[in-house]
Amino acid sequence: MTVESVLFYAFAGLSLLSALAMVGFVRNVVAGAMSLVVTMISLAGIYVLLEAHLVAVIQIMVYAGAILVLFLFVIMLLNLRSDDFGPVRPWQGVLKVVGAAVALGIFVVLLGVLPDTLPEVAELPEGFGGFRVIGVSLFTDYVVPVEVAGFLLLAAIVGAVILAKRSID
Amino acid sequence: MVPIEHVTALSAALFTIGVIGVLVRRNLIVILMSVELMLNAVNLAFVGFNRVWAGTTEQPLLDGHVFVLMVITVAAAEVAVGLGIVIALVRNRDSVNIEDVSILRW
Numbered sequence: 001m002t003v004e005s006v007l008f009y010a011f012a013g014l015s016l017l018s019a020l021a022m023v024g025f026v027r028n029v030v031a032g033a034m035s036l037v038v039t040m041i042s043l044a045g046i047y048v049l050l051e052a053h054l055v056a057v058i059q060i061m062v063y064a065g066a067i068l069v070l071f072l073f074v075i076m077l078l079n080l081r082s083d084d085f086g087p088v089r090p091w092q093g094v095l096k097v098v099g100a101a102v103a104l105g106i107f108v109v110l111l112g113v114l115p116d117t118l119p120e121v122a123e124l125p126e127g128f129g130g131f132r133v134i135g136v137s138l139f140t141d142y143v144v145p146v147e148v149a150g151f152l153l154l155a156a157i158v159g160a161v162i163l164a165k166r167s168i169d
Numbered sequence: 170m171v172p173i174e175h176v177t178a179l180s181a182a183l184f185t186i187g188v189i190g191v192l193v194r195r196n197l198i199v200i201l202m203s204v205e206l207m208l209n210a211v212n213l214a215f216v217g218f219n220r221v222w223a224g225t226t227e228q229p230l231l232d233g234h235v236f237v238l239m240v241i242t243v244a245a246a247e248v249a250v251g252l253g254i255v256i257a258l259v260r261n262r263d264s265v266n267i268e269d270v271s272i273l274r275w
Contacts, residue, residue, distance in 0.1 A: 008171040012179045019183055019206055022199075023190040029198055036202050039183075043209055046179075049171065050220045055212075055237050062241050067205065067248050074252045075198060078259050099192030107185035111178065118173045118221050125229040137231045138238070145235075149242040156246030163253030166260070 008049050015042035029080050033071050040064045052129045176217035184210035197258070197265045201251050208244045212237045 018038035025032040040063040047056035127133045138146055183206060190203025219233025255265060262269050 005171050008175070012175070016179070016182055016186070019186045022202060022206065023186055023194065029196060032199055032202060036205065039206065040209065043213060046176070046213065047216055050176065050216050051223075052216045052219070052234055052237075055216060055234050058238060058241060059212075062245060063205075063209070067245060070248055070252060071198065071202060074255060078256070078265070080196075080198065080265060096193045100189050103185050103188040103192055106188055107181055110181040110184065114174070114177045114181065116174065118218075124223050125226040128223055128229055129231075129234060133229050134231055134234055134238075137235055142235050145239060149239060152246050153242065156249045160249040160253040163250065164256045 004049055008046060011042040011045040011049070015039045015046070018042070029075050030072065033068060033075060036071075037064050037068050040068065050129075051124055054129060054131055054134050173217050173221050176220075177214055180210045180214040180217065182210075183207075183213065195267050197255055197267055198252075200267065201248065201255070205244060205248070208240055212240055215240075 018035040021035040022032045044056040044059040187203045187207030215233040224230035
């Protein structure tokens with residue numbers, strides 16, 4: 001096994017474990033959020049192994065740095081300690097099993113749909129996954145989606161401020 | 170190099186864990202985090218496939234990476250609005266339990 005594959009399987013196991021922990025931490029929402037940080041950072045490691053350097057940097061900055069901090073901030077602001085919601089309906093456990101079974105069915109379907117064998121690239125184009133190539137791509141072929149994304153972010157900012165305001169004047 | 174089939178299998182597994190989180194958990198914040206996990210699984214599939222179809226030096230193909238950047242943008246917007254809704258909900262109902270906001274459910 002090469003160093004690359006050892007690192008890949010280590011990151012893959014870490015991301016799976018922490019994702020399961022995020023779903024499984026019933027008592028503590030903050031612990032769930034911290035597990036999600038571990039998932040994001042291991043995914044960034046996998047992106048580096050897949051030569052997606054810019055995406056890996058953005059992943060750490062935006063996901064681990066901004067989005068998860070936002071989650072933790074809201075959890076702290078609302079003072080949510082546990083997920084221990086009062087009495088449950090008697091068939092709640094059955095419903096959870098049904099939900100998990102549906103999700104596992106989706107997994108089986110996904111694995112069936114995914115192609116079994118994919119071509120292996122011999123060598124990568126120069127500068128693949130770097131700032132220059134993606135930047136050129138973003139500002140030539142994808143300039144309209146970039147502008148639309150800017151408008152989307154503006155709308156999201158305004159919407160979030162309006163929603164979280166105590167009263168609308 | 171790791172076979173891309175393993176990358177896509179990992180992506181499918183992470184997506185499944187996200188679906189389980191959305192279907193099984195009742196805490197709105199955990200459900201939002203599970204949605205983030207599903208978006209990340211999709212991003213991983215994009216990056217993996219882009220590693221296979223990378224193009225040539227004259228014409229590199231980076232559509233997968235650009236898509237991932239777009240997905241991250243949408244995820245950031247979604248989280249901002251979603252958490253705004255959570256804050257408004259806690260202010261009105263004093264709960265993050267989705268069972269308390271089930272008027273529209275049949």
